[in-house]
Amino acid sequence: MSHKKELKGLYVITDDTLTPQKSLYTQVESALKGGATIVQLRDKHSTDKEIAKKALSLQSLCHKYDALFILNDKVALAILLGLDGLHIGKSDHDNFLEIRKSFDGIIGVSCYGDISLAEEFEKLGADYVAFGSFYTSATKPDSNIVPINTIKIAKNRLDIPICAIGGISTQNLDEVMYYRPDMVSVISDIWSSSDIIKQSQLYTNKFGKTKMTTIKIALEWFLNPDHLPMIVGIESKAYQKAGINLEIIQPTEHYDGFEDLKNGVIDIHCNEPLHLFEHHFDGLKSMGCFFETRGGVMIRADRVAKFKANEKIKITTPASNPITNKIGFEILKRYAEKNNFELTRENVEFVETDFWHINNMKNDDSFDGAWLCFYNFEGIEAEFENFDNLFIDQYESPYPNFSALEFMTTERRVAEKGEALCKFIEVTNSMAEYCQNNVSDAKEMYYNYSKETQSELMDKIIEDTIPRLQKEIKADDKRWFELYKFLEKLELVKLSDVEYTKIWETKG
Numbered sequence: 409m410s411h412k413k414e415l416k417g418l419y420v421i422t423d424d425t426l427t428p429q430k431s432l433y434t435q436v437e438s439a440l441k442g443g444a445t446i447v448q449l450r451d452k453h454s455t456d457k458e459i460a461k462k463a464l465s466l467q468s469l470c471h472k473y474d475a476l477f478i479l480n481d482k483v484a485l486a487i488l489l490g491l492d493g494l495h496i497g498k499s500d501h502d503n504f505l506e507i508r509k510s511f512d513g514i515i516g517v518s519c520y521g522d523i524s525l526a527e528e529f530e531k532l533g534a535d536y537v538a539f540g541s542f543y544t545s546a547t548k549p550d551s552n553i554v555p556i557n558t559i560k561i562a563k564n565r566l567d568i569p570i571c572a573i574g575g576i577s578t579q580n581l582d583e584v585m586y587y588r589p590d591m592v593s594v595i596s597d598i599w600s601s602s603d604i605i606k607q608s609q610l611y612t613n614k615f616g617k618t619k620m621t622t623i624k625i626a627l628e629w630f631l632n633p634d635h636l637p638m639i640v641g642i643e644s645k646a647y648q649k650a651g652i653n654l655e656i657i658q659p660t661e662h663y664d665g666f667e668d669l670k671n672g673v674i675d676i677h678c679n680e681p682l683h684l685f686e687h688h689f690d691g692l693k694s695m696g697c698f699f700e701t702r703g704g705v706m707i708r709a710d711r712v713a714k715f716k717a718n719e720k721i722k723i724t725t726p727a728s729n730p731i732t733n734k735i736g737f738e739i740l741k742r743y744a745e746k747n748n749f750e751l752t753r754e755n756v757e758f759v760e761t762d763f764w765h766i767n768n769m770k771n772d773d774s775f776d777g778a779w780l781c782f783y784n785f786e787g788i789e790a791e792f793e794n795f796d797n798l799f800i801d802q803y804e805s806p807y808p809n810f811s812a813l814e815f816m817t818t819e820r821r822v823a824e825k826g827e828a829l830c831k832f833i834e835v836t837n838s839m840a841e842y843c844q845n846n847v848s849d850a851k852e853m854y855y856n857y858s859k860e861t862q863s864e865l866m867d868k869i870i871e872d873t874i875p876r877l878q879k880e881i882k883a884d885d886k887r888w889f890e891l892y893k894f895l896e897k898l899e900l901v902k903l904s905d906v907e908y909t910k911i912w913e914t915k916g
Contacts, residue, residue, distance in 0.1 A: 414476055415514070415536050415569040417445035418611040419593040421480070423547055424453055426599035436466060439598055440473040441653045442608025443620050446591065448495055450480040460485055467491060474645065478516065487511050493535070501525075508533045516571065521554035523562050530568050537566065538593065541574020542584065546596045548574065559587035578610050585614050605653060619651050621828035625676040625815075626657040626665040629763070631858055633784075633866075633873040634699050634813055635678075636850055637839040643853035646839060650831045666692075669818060675825060676832070677816045681888045684816065684911055685901040686731065693822060694911050695815035695833060696881035698840065701873075702783040702801040703811025704739055708769060709796035711776040715740075716747070720755045721776040724768040728760035731900055735810075736779040738898060743805035766795055782811055784872045792865050808890040815881065833881050840877035847874055885912035 420439045427435050436447055447470050451459050459482060467477035470492070478493040479486045483503075486494040493514030500507065501517070508515060514535045519526040526537040539558050541551040551574055562570050569590035576584055577597040584592060592611060601607035609620045627635060638656060641647045647654045657674065659665075665677045666687040676695065684694060705723070707715050715721055725732065737756050744751035758779060761768050765778035765786045770793075778786065783799065790797050802809040815836075817829060843850040851870050855862050885908070892908065895901045 415446070415571075416590050417592075417615045418443060418608060419446040419448065419571055419573075419591040420444045420598050420608070421448040421450050421573075421593055421595045423595050423599060424451060426547075426596065432462070433465065433469060435599060435604055437469060437473075438604035439608045440470065440475055441620075441622075441648075442605040443612030444473075444475060444598075444608050445612075446476045446478060446493075448478040448480055448593075456482070456485055460489060463489060463491060473648070476514065478514065483507055483511070486513065495538070504529060504532055504534070518573075520552065521558055523558065523565055526562060526566055530566055534568060536569040536571055536591070537562070538571040538573050540572055540576075540593075542572060543575025543577075543580055545575040556583060556587065559584070559589050563588065578607075581611065581614060609653075620648075620653050621651060621825060622653045622655060623676060623825065623828060623832055624655045624657060624674045625678065626668060626674045627659060628664075628677075628679040628813065629659065629661075631656070631658050633854060633870045634701075636843050636854060636870070636874065637698060637836045637877060639857045640843055640850055640853050641835050641839040643857050644839070644842070646835050647832070650835050652828055652832055652835065654832070669816065672818075672820065675817060675821050675829070678813050679816065680810055681812055681814045682735075682810045682891060682895060684814065684888070685892055685895055685903060688901070688903060688907065688911070690907075690910075691819040692911060693817050693819060693913075694883045695817055695829065696878075696883050697812050697814050697887060698836060698878050698881050699873075699876055700809070700812035700878065701876050702787070702799075702803070703809065704781060704799065704801040704805065705736060705777055705779050706765065706781040706786055706790070707777040707798040707800065708775075709798060712798050714776065715751075716744075716749045718750050718752060718755055720757065722757045722759060722774055723777045723779045724761045724765060724772075724775045725758050725779040726761065726763040727780065728758045732780065733758045734898055734900065735895075739800060739805050739807055742807055743800050746804075746806060766790055766793055770795070784876060785869060788869050788872050789865060792868060808888075808894050810891055837879050837881055840879045840881075843874050843877055844879075847871060850874060883912040883914055885909065 447466060449463055449466055463479050470477040476492045478495050479491050480495050483494060483500060487510050491513055494511060495516040497518045516536045516538060517529045517534045519537045519539055521539060529537060539562060540554055542554055542556050545551055559570060559572055571591035571593050572584050572589040573593035576592055576594050598604060598607055605622055613619050642654055664683060664687055665674060668674045669677045670689050736758060737753055740756060741751050765781055766789050769775045769778060787799055822829060851867060854870060
């Protein structure tokens, strides 16, 4: 059997000390995110039952990243579990034919420095051979050192893929790659790194694979269907195929990540467009809007008369502060003016709770309404729960819509990662279109990634959200100009014309 097309690239091997059980899966996933194509489990201390559990979990993780999983030495387990592959050393050389007859997966063989031995195993059906150690190895300090040109000689004499192993690090990688091995196997230099993803990328980029760039994106709040393009891009591996390792940072509460953006902790922040003005700093850049819905204030149907009579009303909101409260009241005031009734500020009380608006109003009868409601969530939930309400959005009250999400970055990040950021937008556009054409698949990927239990209500929220995704994300100085003027009139923001224009300027 031949697996030459698959057997190429960074081949990482676990280690009982460097990849302990508590961090094993996190470390391996980081290597996979960095582009590792093969993962070998080398476990010399666990029981067969424990190894079997690890092997199946690691193989599943590898398949998520289109990578292969190899088990070291445990022949019977590899056969029993039907694993991708098995690697054998000197102790199993004499049993190779029997193993080959019993195992349909990939078999690799350690040949140390013996090319003639490798030729024998090639004839017997080995799928790849490994040579080394080529340098002193921290994990196998007693290994004999093999001349580095063994790779060149073996390449001329063998047709199966060749793996270089033993003491390989970024310090000697160029020397190893000069001889063009099909795979480079690494242990210490990957697992000892403080940034396994980045360290793995240093190796994978040497194999002519798409260069991987890590992009860290921080959400504005908890993960939800608004973020479907990114979720589907990760689940479908579309970002990975474009050379992007996308890391989604999920806050546990509302997060205005502008300090982290300014300080280079994150590459992209997604947040409502009004924050471009509220948290403006020199160098802040809009990348464009990827989602827009209807948003505003929800008044319980049985409290509308009370509201219109300018009696005191109590509003639940996830964020009560002078800025959000001023915007919330302005929306209500403009609705009142449009409908010819008086509304005074002292009669509207905003109380900070959380984002579960419908539950808050149902469970606390003192709440007359809710502020910071979005139709694809609270509007759909109200319909689902038969909760009668007046939803005051931009169609009911004359104010510019703010209920959207923008991607935001900085001039610094554009200079450093401009090509990758452009690819990110390109992939995200295509993922929005994919969601709209494949709603069932998008739902499945959302539940798989979020680990949320599927429900009829969330299905309806997803179905309402998907048509609101934007398929042509681009910085647009006109899109939020009315919103800026609205906020300026409320004396909440003030930018010069130059500052406003620079937010949307793109180069190249």
